[in-house]
Amino acid sequence: MYDALIVGAGPAGSLTAYLLGRNGDVAISEEHQIAGFPVQCAGLISDVCFNRYRRYCKIEKALEKRIKGAFFFSPLGNYIEAKGDAYVIERKILDTLLFERASDVADVFVKSKTKFRGSKAILNGKEIKADKIIGADGINSTVARHFGFERPGVFTALQAEMRFEALDENYVELYFGNKWSDFFAYAIPIGDTAKVGVISREGALERFNKLIYDHPSVSKRVRGGVIELNAGAIPDRLIDFSKGNVALIGDAAGMVKPYTGGGLYYLLVAAEKLADSFPDFNSYQKKYIKELGREYKFGYKIRKLYTMDDQKMEKLFEIMKGFDFPGVHMDKPSTLQLPNSVFKIVLRLIRDPALAFTVLKLLI
Numbered sequence: 001m002y003d004a005l006i007v008g009a010g011p012a013g014s015l016t017a018y019l020l021g022r023n024g025d026v027a028i029s030e031e032h033q034i035a036g037f038p039v040q041c042a043g044l045i046s047d048v049c050f051n052r053y054r055r056y057c058k059i060e061k062a063l064e065k066r067i068k069g070a071f072f073f074s075p076l077g078n079y080i081e082a083k084g085d086a087y088v089i090e091r092k093i094l095d096t097l098l099f100e101r102a103s104d105v106a107d108v109f110v111k112s113k114t115k116f117r118g119s120k121a122i123l124n125g126k127e128i129k130a131d132k133i134i135g136a137d138g139i140n141s142t143v144a145r146h147f148g149f150e151r152p153g154v155f156t157a158l159q160a161e162m163r164f165e166a167l168d169e170n171y172v173e174l175y176f177g178n179k180w181s182d183f184f185a186y187a188i189p190i191g192d193t194a195k196v197g198v199i200s201r202e203g204a205l206e207r208f209n210k211l212i213y214d215h216p217s218v219s220k221r222v223r224g225g226v227i228e229l230n231a232g233a234i235p236d237r238l239i240d241f242s243k244g245n246v247a248l249i250g251d252a253a254g255m256v257k258p259y260t261g262g263g264l265y266y267l268l269v270a271a272e273k274l275a276d277s278f279p280d281f282n283s284y285q286k287k288y289i290k291e292l293g294r295e296y297k298f299g300y301k302i303r304k305l306y307t308m309d310d311q312k313m314e315k316l317f318e319i320m321k322g323f324d325f326p327g328v329h330m331d332k333p334s335t336l337q338l339p340n341s342v343f344k345i346v347l348r349l350i351r352d353p354a355l356a357f358t359v360l361k362l363l364i
């Protein structure tokens with residue numbers, strides 16, 4: 001009898017298996033032969049996130065590139081700059097590193113899709129007994145569906161690595177405006193290529209094509225030649241993720257930043273809280289919400305700003321030109337509410353009362 005069966009060996013599952021396996025008997029199952037396949041990630045993480053992963057694996061081995069900041073593009077292609085350290089990591093390598101750590105302390109079953117019959121977990125045709133079940137099986141979680149957890153909605157993410165002339169190869173580029181996405185689009189430069197992607201609730205493919213062919217800045221800098229193409233789904237909200245002897249983690253629970261869809265930092269925090277609380281799943285959920293609940297709330301508000309009409313958004317970009325974001329942590333949007341930043345933002349917004357009203361209406 002295992003203390004826990006963890007379903008799925010993406011980063012959430014492997015990290016959880018490693019943290020729990022140090023003090024107990026755990027098993028982890030992965031339906032594919034290797035972890036991190038297929039890749040559905042741009043691999044952009046903050047410096048804080050990169051350093052926190054260092055506690056658990058040699059993440060330097062997965063490092064593709066250091067990033068020094070971001071250009072935020074308005075719907076018409078004007079841009080503002082924000083400085084800030086971040087990293088691009090190769091997900092296949094990160095997932096392998098974490099899976100190796102899990103393998104050191106847990107029983108691993110690869111090419112083994114976990115199924116359920118009633119309350120029994122079935123692995124390779126046989127029942128596998130465990131006190132607790134942890135669903136780390138991604139957005140289409142079998143565990144969540146079988147045990148009746150509510151499911152989040154999704155955004156579609158479409159990403160192509162292609163030859164691209166970056167404005168500055170140390171800066172990521174983020175594109176806003178309804179023509180390009182109803183969420184946002186991006187380019188993450190790596191050498192003379194970039195991971196160019198669109199995350200959108202609707203029409204991701206159509207919008208991706210528009211971005212490549214019609215965007216006033218992107219279309220002039222795409223050099224063609226798709227090297228790698230991938231698509232995936234991103235959950236749109238956090239759900240209740242503990243129920244009796246079953247808990248969820250990572251994408252299965254909707255643990256992504258509401259305003260970017262990035263999951264690697266939020267799932268890492270969750271794995272730590274789960275390990276701290278184990279076997280009490282109720283306390284796991286409480287501790288997680290205590291650390292990140294505020295970030296989700298504020299993150300959803302920021303996401304609402306993306307729904308502003310293009311004209312107003314263009315004005316907002318104009319007003320924010322030259323604004324720097326001192327002390328803002330990329331994974332913690334509530335840091336934008338630091339008195340210093342709020343004061344400066346208000347000072348700029350009052351130049352255009354109609355716009356200020358729209359922004360406030362979306363934020364409150």
Ligand SMILES: Cc1cc2nc3c(=O)[nH]c(=O)nc-3n(C[C@H](O)[C@H](O)[C@H](O)COP(=O)(O)OP(=O)(O)OC[C@H]3O[C@@H](n4cnc5c(N)ncnc54)[C@H](O)[C@@H]3O)c2cc1C
Binds near residue numbers: 029035137
């Ligand atoms: C295009 C795209 C770009 C992204 N870019 C970023 C980014 O730049 N930064 C960032 O932080 N996040 C990014 N994300 C989000 C990030 O990839 C996810 O949040 C992260 O992969 C979630 O990890 P996970 O372990 O929860 O799930 P997954 O990585 O989906 O892993 C789930 C695992 O469970 C396995 N599995 C599923 N069902 C079963 C079963 N029944 N039995 C056994 N195994 C099973 C799957 O094979 C898989 O290996 C991106 C997502 C997409 C789609």
